[in-house]
Amino acid sequence: MSGPIGKPTPYIDGVEKVRGQAMYTDDYKLPNMLYLTFLRSTESHAKIKSLDISSAKSYPGVVAVATGKDIPVSFGILPISPDETAMAVEKVRYNGEIVAAVAGKTVEAAQEAVKNIKVEYESITAFTDPHDSLEKCNLEEQIHPHTKDGKNIHKTAELRFNEPEKELETAKYKQTGFFKFAGVTHAFTEPHSTLAIWNGDKTLTVISATQVPHYLHKNLSKVLGLPLHKIQVQKPALGGGFGGKSDPFPHEMITAYMAMKTKQPVKCTFSREEVFITHHGRHPTEMSMSVSCDNSGKITALDTDIIIDGGAYGSFGVVTSYYNGVLLQGPYKIDKFGFRTRRAYTNKHQCGAMRGHGAVNPRYAVEVILDMLAQDLNMDPCDLRNKNFLPENSFTVGEFRITSNGVRDCLDTVRKKSDWDKRYGKLPYGRGLGIACGFFISGSALPIIWNRYPQTVVHAKLDFDGRIVMFSGASEIGQGSDTMLVQIAAEELGIALDYVQVEVADTKTTPVDLGSYSSRVTFMVGNAAKTASSNIRKEMAKAIGKEKNVSPDKLIFANSRIQTQDKSIDLSWEDGVEIAMAGRGAFVESGHYISPKLGGKYKGAGAGLSPSYSFGAFISEVTVNSDTGEVNVEKIWAAHDCGKALNPLAVEGQIEGSIHMGIGQALTEEMRYKNGQQMNPNFFDYRIPSSVDTPDMDISIIESNDPEGPYGAKEAGEGPIHPVLPSIGNAVYDAVGIRMMELPMTPDKVLSKLKEMS
Amino acid sequence: MKSKITKLSINGFEHIVLVNPDETLVFTLRERLNFTGTKKCCDEGTCGSCTILVDGIPVLGCLTPTVRCVGKTIITIEGISSKEDLHPVQKYLVKNGGLQCGFCTPGVVMTAIPFLDEHPNANREKIKEGLSGNLCRCTGYKKIIDAVENAGKELKV
Incomplete structure (x- = not known):
């Protein structure tokens, strides 16, 4: 490739970000703009007996007050569980749920007015432990009326292939582990923020910090009863998502409603505490898992039973329930395979999708158990893994289609770089090495809301100025998708990067894209962008060929020039544009992506289907202080197969960021609750790693060249988190001989395990 | 009040x-x-x-x-950005990929510039300490540290 593809390319929005010029939602201000604040529930589960907003309404500076009854239409990211309303209607289901909203001329007026709202609650038994939610309860205690058998179980996802339980009963080599994972949250730096404008032509513009403008657009239409063609959702610069901005949110509905009601712009920006209690992060999880293998180390069966604590509403929970199980089908070939996940509703903040969605906790469990089996067999854990990898171009037991697969290269690379064979098991007490692998989807092959459209469309426009503008609904959230669009157009057209600009994430002007979730953007939007820009090239070549009397396929687009091999034709880009536009003017070419038809015919076969999968292998080196119980990650060797790194700088950044987040969940991060109330909704008490906690990182990008990805690319944003946690867990075992079955492995847990052992 | x-x-x-x-x-x-x-x-x-x-x-x-x-x-x-050229800290944050979503970035710039003034010979460990009050959720800090290290080298020339 002669253009920018494959070369480290600084982000196109980098300069405005370092200058503080990038505009995030809260940076926008409009004349007559109102500020929105909320009254939030102080109860975990209660009927609203009375709600009196009269004195808030008459408070000086207040323009409007709204309650749940004003917008009672339920919504949610998944069409199968639209169980949430913008504000509580009749009852509250978690401490912190929005009960009423006040729009004021100043923040202070709105905040003061909220204090004047009178609300009376009648408590209902609160379910804060998911085990309690699995038991029968009275109808009035049920968190949602739609759950079955009088229990608060939101979803049971179960799949079973070839009777794994039978194999496990008789297997000679078998390990069972019981694991417990605390809930963790995205902790992105930019708080949720939304600005809504009711326009003169009776249309609604919503500017919001969202990863999914399209789904927000659809849910706004549903809740507000406004036709789709009267809504525009724009995503400006966005300060981190990691899945935490991938639902349509109550505050977005309310802000839009208030703008419609008052005919004035309305803005809502959360405090950090509100960000924590809005949550939608990784589910607290309990998991019992059994894996067996034969005496050569070949895995023979896996079975697992999982309880995930969903909190009060559905969010992505049905998908999370499946992902906990189905994404264990790789990177190892396992023919006897089963899982059951039960997602409990509880009266706590709802959980949803977070980087590595659904698969991070079970990945920890399986990789730790494989380590235990290797121990039993007296086999090197790397060798055991090597015996079990799925081959390229194969199918998993649940009929996932595996195409490119660089997992062996990943493992060999980190094994060599870390000097594993000389050092594993031989380091002094207190220092250890651990290995783990990873596997993740490169975009979900199915859309969240079924439709007959492609999964994404990209338009490329050429105009008199010689500029290419890429129109895409893809949401840049820091992962570099805008830069990817520019790189691809520059590559296809042989022009310098600065000829290309983007118009993105605006549901009025950009063609529909489903959003930045499930690691789909590079694969799907990348393919569409490649087609759109190569279509521009074809059109230009056709016009130039005709005018210069040369076959279009003899024209080479490179170095911002259009030439024949012998240079008998040698045009500047601008001259080429002039010829291409003669008699037709500016034109737009389109590209789209549709996933191939994939998967089996059984119920649940769609969960985890992807046109391609990423793979990885990481080795962690840790030190454990046996006096204090502290675990320190000293170094991580990370190898991730992303197919082809379109922008190695961005891919490294995704891997490094995944390491950061994985270390956080492994060692310090935990959503702590007491009676349904979060005890640590701030960065003092919810500890994310800081710069001093950063280990040495040795990043290897493995390129397996996917046959269907753009230039061979697949995902890099989520897969790299999976091996981080178990490689640390396994390294702790190598260091001091304890198996950490609960995360985070805080010093108290480490010390009590050490004590248990002695 | x-x-x-x-x-x-x-x-x-x-x-x-x-x-x-x-x-x-x-x-x-x-x-x-x-x-x-x-x-x-x-x-x-x-x-x-x-x-x-x-x-x-x-x-x-x-x-x-x-x-x-x-x-x-x-x-x-x-105030830092009013000049035509980027400060070396800003330049290397862009060049080295020391930012992703960019939301923590202005704070990083405003911390790193006086830090390098005070510690022109800071090594990576020292830089990590200097940035320990700036939370970043995207980058894992590695490329931020790279950028500050490179800016420090350039400022010394």
């Missing part, structure tokens, strides 16, 4: 602004004067995103009462 007419020197210009005595500098800058380059992430002194220079010293805008800054020299990210 009674609002007060307050004179502030920001990025070399005088601003007359009506300020509440309990108001923080980040609020005054963002809400009253539209200096939105300074970011509000936690508003309780835990993340470093709102770092501002007051008399050359990095302070957290969310913990600094505005009225305490009267008569002092306030420099925000806009």
Whole structure:
């Protein structure tokens, strides 16, 4: 490739970000703009007996007050569980749920007015432990009326292939582990923020910090009863998502409603505490898992039973329930395979999708158990893994289609770089090495809301100025998708990067894209962008060929020039544009992506289907202080197969960021609750790693060249988190001989395990 | 509380602004004067995103009462960015990939610049310590540290 593809390319929005010029939602201000604040529930589960907003309404500076009854239409990211309303209607289901909203001329007026709202609650038994939610309860205690058998179980996802339980009963080599994972949250730096404008032509513009403008657009239409063609959702610069901005949110509905009601712009920006209690992060999880293998180390069966604590509403929970199980089908070939996940509703903040969605906790469990089996067999854990990898171009037991697969290269690379064979098991007490692998989807092959459209469309426009503008609904959230669009157009057209600009994430002007979730953007939007820009090239070549009397396929687009091999034709880009536009003017070419038809015919076969999968292998080196119980990650060797790194700088950044987040969940991060109330909704008490906690990182990008990805690319944003946690867990075992079955492995847990052992 | 007419020197210009005595500098800058380059992430002194220079010293805008800054020299990210060229810290953050979503970035810039002034020979360990008050959720810090290290080298030349 002669253009920018494959070369480290600084982000196109980098300069405005370092200058503080990038505009995030809260940076926008409009004349007559109102500020929105909320009254939030102080109860975990209660009927609203009375709600009196009269004195808030008459408070000086207040323009409007709204309650749940004003917008009672339920919504949610998944069409199968639209169980949430913008504000509580009749009852509250978690401490912190929005009960009423006040729009004021100043923040202070709105905040003061909220204090004047009178609300009376009648408590209902609160379910804060998911085990309690699995038991029968009275109808009035049920968190949602739609759950079955009088229990608060939101979803049971179960799949079973070839009777794994039978194999496990008789297997000679078998390990069972019981694991417990605390809930963790995205902790992105930019708080949720939304600005809504009711326009003169009776249309609604919503500017919001969202990863999914399209789904927000659809849910706004549903809740507000406004036709789709009267809504525009724009995503400006966005300060981190990691899945935490991938639902349509109550505050977005309310802000839009208030703008419609008052005919004035309305803005809502959360405090950090509100960000924590809005949550939608990784589910607290309990998991019992059994894996067996034969005496050569070949895995023979896996079975697992999982309880995930969903909190009060559905969010992505049905998908999370499946992902906990189905994404264990790789990177190892396992023919006897089963899982059951039960997602409990509880009266706590709802959980949803977070980087590595659904698969991070079970990945920890399986990789730790494989380590235990290797121990039993007296086999090197790397060798055991090597015996079990799925081959390229194969199918998993649940009929996932595996195409490119660089997992062996990943493992060999980190094994060599870390000097594993000389050092594993031989380091002094207190220092250890651990290995783990990873596997993740490169975009979900199915859309969240079924439709007959492609999964994404990209338009490329050429105009008199010689500029290419890429129109895409893809949401840049820091992962570099805008830069990817520019790189691809520059590559296809042989022009310098600065000829290309983007118009993105605006549901009025950009063609529909489903959003930045499930690691789909590079694969799907990348393919569409490649087609759109190569279509521009074809059109230009056709016009130039005709005018210069040369076959279009003899024209080479490179170095911002259009030439024949012998240079008998040698045009500047601008001259080429002039010829291409003669008699037709500016034109737009389109590209789209549709996933191939994939998967089996059984119920649940769609969960985890992807046109391609990423793979990885990481080795962690840790030190454990046996006096204090502290675990320190000293170094991580990370190898991730992303197919082809379109922008190695961005891919490294995704891997490094995944390491950061994985270390956080492994060692310090935990959503702590007491009676349904979060005890640590701030960065003092919810500890994310800081710069001093950063280990040495040795990043290897493995390129397996996917046959269907753009230039061979697949995902890099989520897969790299999976091996981080178990490689640390396994390294702790190598260091001091304890198996950490609960995360985070805080010093108290480490010390009590050490004590248990002695 | 009674609002007060307050004179502030920001990025070399005088601003007359009506300020509440309990108001923080980040609020005054963002809400009253539209200096939105300074970011509000936690508003309780835990993340470093709102770092501002007051008399050359990095302070957290969310913990600094505005009225305490009267008569002092306030420099925000806009003050650093008013020159045509990027400061080496800014240049290398872009070049080395030391930013992703960019929300913590102004705070990182406002911390790293005085840090390098004070510690021109800082090694990676020292740089990590210098940045330990700036939370970043995207990068894993490695490329931020690379950028500050490279900026330090360039500034010494």
